[in-house]
Amino acid sequence: MFFKFFVLMITIQCGWCDKVSPKPGLELFREDYKSVEETCLAVGFVKNNCKNDSQTSKTDQRVVAFDVRLKNHKRNLAVKARVVFETVDLNEGVGYNASTGIFTAPSGGIYVFDWTILSWQGQYAYTSLVVNDQFKSWNHCYDVVSKTSIPCSKMTVVKLNQGDKVWIGVFSGTANMYQKYTSFSGCKL
Numbered sequence: 524m525f526f527k528f529f530v531l532m533i534t535i536q537c538g539w540c541d542k543v544s545p546k547p548g549l550e551l552f553r554e555d556y557k558s559v560e561e562t563c564l565a566v567g568f569v570k571n572n573c574k575n576d577s578q579t580s581k582t583d584q585r586v587v588a589f590d591v592r593l594k595n596h597k598r599n600l601a602v603k604a605r606v607v608f609e610t611v612d613l614n615e616g617v618g619y620n621a622s623t624g625i626f627t628a629p630s631g632g633i634y635v636f637d638w639t640i641l642s643w644q645g646q647y648a649y650t651s652l653v654v655n656d657q658f659k660s661w662n663h664c665y666d667v668v669s670k671t672s673i674p675c676s677k678m679t680v681v682k683l684n685q686g687d688k689v690w691i692g693v694f695s696g697t698a699n700m701y702q703k704y705t706s707f708s709g710c711k712l
């Protein structure tokens with residue numbers, strides 16, 4: 524009788540031993556975490572945030588930055604004309620194409636653009652940041668009083684999808700601007 528009780532006690536204790544793990548929630552946590560990660564990847568809209576560092580660095584975290592300027596004066600550009608900046612000082616991520624003047628976003632995200640125009644003496648240079656053929660931000664450059672060359676700068680921040688096309692276009696009048704002092708730059712945040 525006493526022996527039977529002793530065996531029973533051992534059995535019960537070992538039963539408890541199995542159940543009491545030093546970190547009870549860990550396995551459950553790992554399973555939950557795995558399913559969250561899988562769901563995250565499956566859903567797709569947060570695709571890049573689900574990826575690990577080595578994968579991310581190859582795609583989304585790549586530096587995208589360019590800085591370009593005019594090589595030739597631009598005279599009498601018509602409305603909707605694209606300003607092609609021929610001199611490329613920086614083109615990390617190869618988003619800017621110097622033969623077309625178009626920057627193509629290599630990846631989606633928030634981008635900062637700046638363009639500075641030096642207008643021809645007494646003449647206009649009304650330019651806009653154009654995103655996929657839509658005017659987004661305006662730079663009105665004209666000194667009606669002193670008729671000197673004036674520099675006009677504009678900075679803007681836009682959200683782009685991968686493949687969106689961005690350039691500087693003329694939104695009004697004919698545009699006249701000096702080379703070298705007229706530049707366009709941008710980078711992904």
Ligand SMILES: *[C@@H]1O[C@H](CO)[C@@H](O)[C@H](O)[C@H]1NC(C)=O
Pocket residue numbers: 575576577578
């Ligand atoms: C991260 O991604 C790389 C490239 O796909 C892969 O080789 C590596 O095993 C991944 N690391 C982890 C911890 O998932």
Ligand SMILES: *[C@@H]1O[C@H](CO)[C@@H](O)[C@H](O)[C@H]1NC(C)=O
Pocket residue numbers: 620621622623
């Ligand atoms: C720039 O655009 C031109 C005209 O579309 C194209 O032929 C050329 O391959 C492009 N250059 C680069 C580096 O993508």
